[in-house]
Amino acid sequence: MKAALCNFCLKSGILCSECQRRLKSEEVSKTDLEVARLLLSLEDKYPTLQEVYFHRAVEANGVLAVLVGQGDVRNLLAHGGKIIRAVGEKVGKRVRVLEHGVEDRKFLEDLFAPLNVITINTIWLPDGTTETRVILQRHRRAPSLNLKAMKEIAHKVRGMTLRVEFARR
Numbered sequence: 001m002k003a004a005l006c007n008f009c010l011k012s013g014i015l016c017s018e019c020q021r022r023l024k025s026e027e028v029s030k031t032d033l034e035v036a037r038l039l040l041s042l043e044d045k046y047p048t049l050q051e052v053y054f055h056r057a058v059e060a061n062g063v064l065a066v067l068v069g070q071g072d073v074r075n076l077l078a079h080g081g082k083i084i085r086a087v088g089e090k091v092g093k094r095v096r097v098l099e100h101g102v103e104d105r106k107f108l109e110d111l112f113a114p115l116n117v118i119t120i121n122t123i124w125l126p127d128g129t130t131e132t133r134v135i136l137q138r139h140r141r142a143p144s145l146n147l148k149a150m151k152e153i154a155h156k157v158r159g160m161t162l163r164v165e166f167a168r169r
């Protein structure tokens, strides 16, 4: 796994002065450190993790969003979802894997998967701010949607205010 913190520091848990500085300046959060160490510890068991670039992790209302490099979602979802399950069990939260630096649509599709995103548009409010309206397709068998967490994640990760609606059948 690749990350802003050195693999050596992540493995040993004893941070060098540069990694300490990153943590102190809040360039890297405690959650980032915790999740990066966890992913690295799973690398021997799940080798596709070696290819993953870990950007950061964000917590919101019982959900942990793990931000990885472009194209890395599939590496994390490999092994039949076992990596995500292992992370979820350790942190006691549901886990979403998202890619850093992608277009809004890709970000929102990953955020709401397995629900289909039908439409995305921007709404301008009278005060000059914007909201991003997302219309999702209802899915009978999809797990219940933790809307509060999804909105918070979108805000923390992309500075996006979401308005979520469902398409009528």
Ligand SMILES: [Zn+2]
Residues within 6 Å of the ligand: 005, 006, 008, 009, 015, 016, 017, 018, 019, 020
């Ligand atoms: Zn270090």
